[in-house]
Amino acid sequence: MSLFHPAVTTCPKCGTKAEVQRVGSVNADRRPDYREAILDGSFQAASCAKCGEKLRSPPHLTYLDVHRNSWIAVEPPNLIAQWEAAENEVFDVFDRGFGPSAPKAAQELGRFLRPRLVFGWAALREKLHCQDLGLDDTTLELLKMAIMRQVDAAPAADQTELRLVAGDEAALRLRWIEPETESALAELEVPRDVYDEIVEQADGWAPAREKFTGVLLVDVKRLLIGVPA
Template sequence: MSIFHPATLICPNCSTANTVERNASVNADRRPDLRDAVLDGSFQATECTKCGTALRLPPHLTYMDLQRKQWILAHEPDHLDEWPQTEAAARDTYARSFGDQAPEMARRLGAGIHPRIVFGWMALREKLICDELGLDDTSLELLKMAVMTTVDKPPIADQTELRLVGGNEEALELSWVVTATEERLADLSVPRDIYDGVAGDTEAWEDVREKFDGKLLVDLRRFVAGSVA
């Protein structure tokens, strides 16, 4: 089931109160259009009725796509620092919904799912693109680490993040985006060979890869935000 509730967004430009449908739960199996909307950025987005300023309600929802084996709890990006508690709570929720504490039928439906939590729209979108391109999300995070150490002066700051934004069989498109506004500051095309090298090199990356083992927040930002674990 996909659940909607009306929510109010105050325009930062003219203070007009706008109404947006807030989604508490998205079932992409039944509503593939909502998956499309997450991918194209129109999900929970609108324009101010008075001045036309682009507005978007941050995510706070459960995203489920059983066919693609995805179960993702998406939270507001400014809640990133609370990730340790969020990850623990999500682990419990997943266990009761599809994991080892769920009824047998639900467990069967959940077989093969690696539950995830994300903070912000770009992070949720990234997980969908990652799956679409047949990438392993842990290897993607390792690739980002490799990229960050080789690029001159990457715009790494609290307000920006490196995200997968697209790609094909030849290359992966990464972008430094401003978390709050989704503005893309700099794009980077990485040959897919480099990803394949990272994904296939189990020895060189073993230590870092292990840090993501069994985790729900498969995101480099877990190493820099909140009470780091």
């Protein structure tokens, strides 16, 4: 089931109030059009009736796609500062839904699901891009680590984030964005070979990969936020 409830939001540009449908849970198996809308940015979005500004409430929902073995808890981007508490909470949420105390059928289902936690629409879209491009999301985070090591002037971690936005067999396109507005700061194209090399150099990357094993927030930001500069 996909659950909606109306919420009032205020236009950041002109202050007009508008009603936006907020979503508590999305079932992508039943509503593949919602998945498409998440990818193209039209999901849970509206335009201000007065000035036309795009209005979008921050996400707070669970996303289920059994076909792609995917369960994702999506939280507002500004909550990432408290990611440890959020991750503990989401472990419980997943456990209640699919763990030992859940109905048998749900437990059965849960065995095939890869639970994840993301903060913000851009981070959710990135997971869906990974699915579409056949990428392992942990390897993608290792790729980001490799990129951040090379870039001298990587934007500061607490105000920006690097997100996969597109790709094909030849290259992956990543964008530095400001998480809450999703405004683009810079973009880079990485040859797919660089991703493949990380997969091939499994031993060298093993210690870094370990940091993303058994966790819900498979995001390099978990290593950057809360770590003193």
